[in-house]
Structure formats: C-alpha cells, structure tokens
Amino acid sequence: MILKILSVIAPVFVCAGIGFLWGRAGRPFDTRMVGTLALNIGMPCLAFSTLTSLKVSPEAFGTMAGAYGLALIGFLAVGLVVITELRLPAHTYLPVFTSSNTGNMGLPLCLFAFGPEGLALGIGIFVMSSLFSFTVGWSIYAGRFAADVFYNNPLIYAVIAALAFMIPGVEPPAWLANTTKLMGGLAIPLMIISLGVAIANMRAQGAVTIIGISVVKLLAGFGVGYGLSLALGLEGAARGVLIIECSMPVAVHNYMFAQRFGRNASDTASMILISTVIALALLPALMLVVL
C-alpha cells in the first residue's frame, strides 16, 4: 500500500519540486509561454487523445462532469456562507472555494491512481472545472459577466471533437491519435512544474482568517466530494477521481485573475500557498481513502 501511494504522489512531488527549485534559484521561467504550451496545445491534445482511446463511455464522462457540477454548487454554498459570516467581499474570496487545481495537481493523481481510465474521468471534471472558472469565476473577479473566455478555450473544441468519436464508438485515424498523444505529453509535466515555480514566487501572510478559509475550503471540498460519491453511488475509479478532484487546493490562476482585476492578490496568493502546502501534506491520507 505504501509503495502504491508513493507511486501515485511521487510524480506530483518531484515535478512540483523541480519547479519550486527552479523558481527559488531565480532561473528565468516564462510562465506565459509554458502556460500556452501546456494549456492551449498540450491539454486539448491530451483530452482528445485520452477520451478517444475509448477507455470510458460518454455516459461515464458525462456523469463525472455532472457530479462535479453538483460539487461546484456545494462549494458555492459553503463559500457564500463563509464570506457572509466573515463579511468579506465576494470578488476576492468566493472563487477561492470554486476554482481548484483540478488540472495540474488533480489529473496526475487520477492518472497514477487509476490509470488511463482515471485520467479520462478526471478530464471530465477538469473540463467542468475550467468552464466554471473561466466563466463564473472570471465574472466574479471582473465584476461583470464575461463568456468570451469560454469560446477562446481550445479545450472545449477538443472535447467536442472527442465526443464525435466517442459517441459512435469509433477510433480516430492513427495519424491523429499519434499526434495528439505525442503533444498531450506536454500538458501534465509542464503544468506541475509551473505550479512549483508559482508557489516558489508566492509569499504567504499567516493571518488567522486566511489560514481558516484555506482549511475550510479543503475540508469542505473533501466533504462534498465524499458525500456526493455516496449519494450518487459511485464506485472504484469514479469514486476515487471525484473525491481526489474535490479535495484539490485553491487554483493558481486565481492569483492571475486577482492581479488582473485589482483584487486582493496578496491574500489570494496566501490562500493558494497555504491550501497547496496542506493538501500536499495530506495527500497520503487522501490516497488511503480513495485507493
């Protein structure tokens, strides 16, 4: 069991560690370029390649996306209660509850815990999570509704293309399958290394409120994921993937959004850093629950 857990979490720690050391050493790291390479090129290819390898049915894929949609409603509810109680502004503190690191940290865990099937199910959640972050999350930061980010995300088109193969159950031609598989290899390692670099460049202020919100976010995430998996009667990989993804820490892109729209970026950075460190420390325990 210990070796199995190690084989799931070691890749995340090593890759994030490489990024962390890279950032701490002050070596140049063009976040924008790596982000484009990983998210606009690698990720759509990975989603297409994983989904069209037909390890999961369109129904199973849809179930995961739907389950995470329900989870997001739960996260929103918890977030609203917390910010109302603490009288905090929604534009900085609400998206912290709903936008999590489902991609850079969640996907490798799903992959190594449950193989290609886990990755495919995790992508169902990641797609839902990205859609939500880039529409609702973005709009909360911006203070106005914006949906254009939705159309600009190549991931959507990759998933639509993949569904065109998944629903009739046909495999894409070998040249397309090979190309997307090759390019998809960029996504996860570059995302986790970037996470490490981002963490290395952030500073945390240990105000009690900030630590409290981070802890509540993680506990609520795990609780909602665990509860939903029971309520929906999920088993095996589907159960594990939902719980893993719901337990992920505050997403790094919240920091970029907060900066861009002039929200409280230093508090956001603190919550990202604190929740990530706690989540990493608790990963072995999380794996004990899901494996």
Added chain:
Amino acid sequence: MASQLAAIVAPVFLCIAIGIGWARFGPPFDGDLITSLVYNIGVPCLIVAVFHKVEISPRALGEIALATVACYAGFFAFAYAAVRIARLDVPSYLPSLVFPLTGSMGMPVCYFAFGDVGLALAIVFFTFGAIGTFTIGEAIAAGTWSLRKLVRTPVIYAVALAVGLQLAGLRVPDWIFNTTNLLGAMVIPAQLVALGVSLLQLRIGGAARSAALALFRLGMGAGVGFAVAELFGLDGAARAVVVLQSAMPVAVSSYLFAQQYRRKPEEVAGMVVVSTAVSVVTLPLLLLALL
C-alpha cells in the same frame, strides 16, 4: 500503407508546423528555457523510462552501439572528403554534415514505426550523437578541445544508469517509473515545437550551396546507414533505426555552435531548413523502403 506512413510522419511534421505557427502568431518563445527543461530534465527521464519498458538483450545493445559508431565514422569520412573536395571551410561545414537530427526527429519516427523498442534503439544512436556533438562537433567548431560540456550532460549518466539496469536485469520502482515517464513525455513534442519555432527564426544565407550540402547530408546519411546495416547483418527494427537515424536532416545544434563560434551560421541555418523541408518527402520514401 499510406495510413501507416501517415501515422509515423504526421506527428513529427504536425508538431513542427505548430512550432512554425507559434513563431508566426504566438507569444515570444523562450527556446533556452525549453532546451534547458528538455536536456537537463526531460531526456534523462525519458531514457530511464523507456529502458524500463523494453527488454533488449546485451547482444542487441552492443550491436546497435557498434553499428552507430560505424555510421558516425562513415559520416565523418565522407563529409570530410566532400568538404575538402569542394574546398570549403572544415570548421564551418563538417559538424553540420556529420551530426544528424537524431533527437527531436529521429526518436519520434523510430517510436511510431517500432514502438518502445524502436525508441530505445533510437536513444542509443542519439546518445552517441550527443556525445560526439558535445566533444568532437564542438571541438571542430570551436577549434579547441574540451570535455567540460560532456561531463556536465545529464544524458550520459541517465544512459549509463538505464543500460546498467538493463544489463543487470533490474527494474526501477514504480514511483520512479511514473515520475520519469511523465517528465520524459514532454521531450519529443517540446523539441519538435522548438524546432519549428527555430526554423522560422533562422536567418538563412547562401541558398544554393547550403541546399546542395543539405541534399548531400540526406543522401550520404541514407547510403552510410544502408551500408552499415548490411555490413552488420542487421534486420527488423535495428536495421530500420540505423538507416532512419543516419538519414536525418542537419541538426539544429550545429547551427547553435556555428552561431556561437561564428562559423557561417546563415549557411548552416540554410542547411537545417532545406534538409528538414526535403525530409518531408524523403522520410516517407525511406520508410516505404524499410517497412
């Protein structure tokens, strides 16, 4: 047959095309960052992961290693003769004719043609090329001899480890395999995109001469490859890998040395671009002859 050829060459040329598109429309591309990530982290991981997946007998390993050395000896002899006969400057032209693009282009072609075994054999060929490039190649361009770069190349240690484990019949634990497999997957796509970007950024000069030398590299490489494969009585994947790797276009690293040591970088750039472009046609033909 056409779809089989497309499955092998399309990933390579599509990834290069993405790089060309990036250079034209994308954000600034930090080639140094990619090179550093690929060579210091990605390639050593790829080597460890690939040799974990395959089983190659010591005899087959020795055979491909000797054949590789024979190929490089052949390249060296023919290229030197050609450069002398044409009364060209040896430090400027010899390295670019000797060392082919065995990494970013040779590895994926061999992988898609022969799977992990093809990739493992291609890595052996690549390793000798890398050692040669950083010692003899650079010494020719620089005019001085130095082993410093070689001993600082992590690739050497990864190969020593991987081949050592392979010969001892040992396997790395799962957590190392998962981690190296994840990080290794970024090597080929990142290199190909970087190749595409650099193709568009190269400043080309001396069109006619560099075109002639580019064609000489491709033809001479294929000829030496076939002759060595015949001489060593290679067949199957080993024969194809030796021929394919021998017939790869001019390496981008030759351009970097030419630039660094002011050895006619524009002409070397021309050779890189022309030989890569011509290989779009010659590579499928070569595969047709080999498969």
